[in-house]
Amino acid sequence: MAGRPIDARGWQFEVEDIDATPAKWLPISGITTFTHNPGENEETIDTTAFDSDGQYEQDVMQRGATLEIEGQYRIDKTTKAQDPGQAYIDHVWAQGLGIDSRNRVRWRHNTQVAWVVWDATVTPGEQGGGTNDKTSWSASITRCGPATSEAVTP
Template identity: 60%
Template sequence: MATRPIDARDWIVEVEDSVSGTWLPIRGLNSLTINIAENRETAEITDFDSNGRYEQDTMQNGASLAVEGFYEQDPATGARDPGQAYVDMWADRLSVDSHNRLRYRHETQTAAWAVWDATVEPGEVGGGNNDKSSWSATFTRSGAPTTMAV
């Protein structure tokens, strides 16, 4: 059977509430970028025996996950989307408290979530005169990824 492209809209991203242990979906997303080469470091090992060919070793692996979407809020109560609100609160933490768990998967990946210990960098919120307000965040993995059953 031939492989087929998957729909970008079907990625699911959740953050773990570090107090309750509840996983909170981040709603309102319309863009997701996973960069498995973020913070990758290499060491050049080219020497005279390389016969003029570049050589390197990978010394460090990293990854990031960037999400963008709409700033979501209940029009009646003013309550924020719980996932977005948690990320905004998480982004203000420092030192060891700046770490939190994040998990993601495509809806067709029914066996396991990819799970990261990560830090988060908040993005800009805003828009123009006839726009809906934007919201974004970039998560940077700390340490090795793990998995969790769906």
């Protein structure tokens, strides 16, 4: 039997609130689309030489990856506070400089038993909308170092 495609809406994204005691993961709500680019920031070096017999050769010298998340700016209906995951990205993580610009993010599909975890930097995205739109929200996340994983725990 052939495998079946998975629904994009089954992906979950979280940011680590490192200021909480103990640190905790905050779900990022309102996401409507994402793009994972596992080849972003890759650097290669040409190793073609006379003895390559006319065939191109290269070595990868640097690996990189990015994650773009986009969706709707979300608030709590009662308190009017921004979604905690979005707010942490906008008002804490995205404000850090130097060593304070790094944070952890993780994601997985609800069919998976492990999270992909990145140490990363974030660039906040544009927000906006028109007359009959909901306000948009987005962030660009760039992996720093290798990806790790964590088992899903109840």
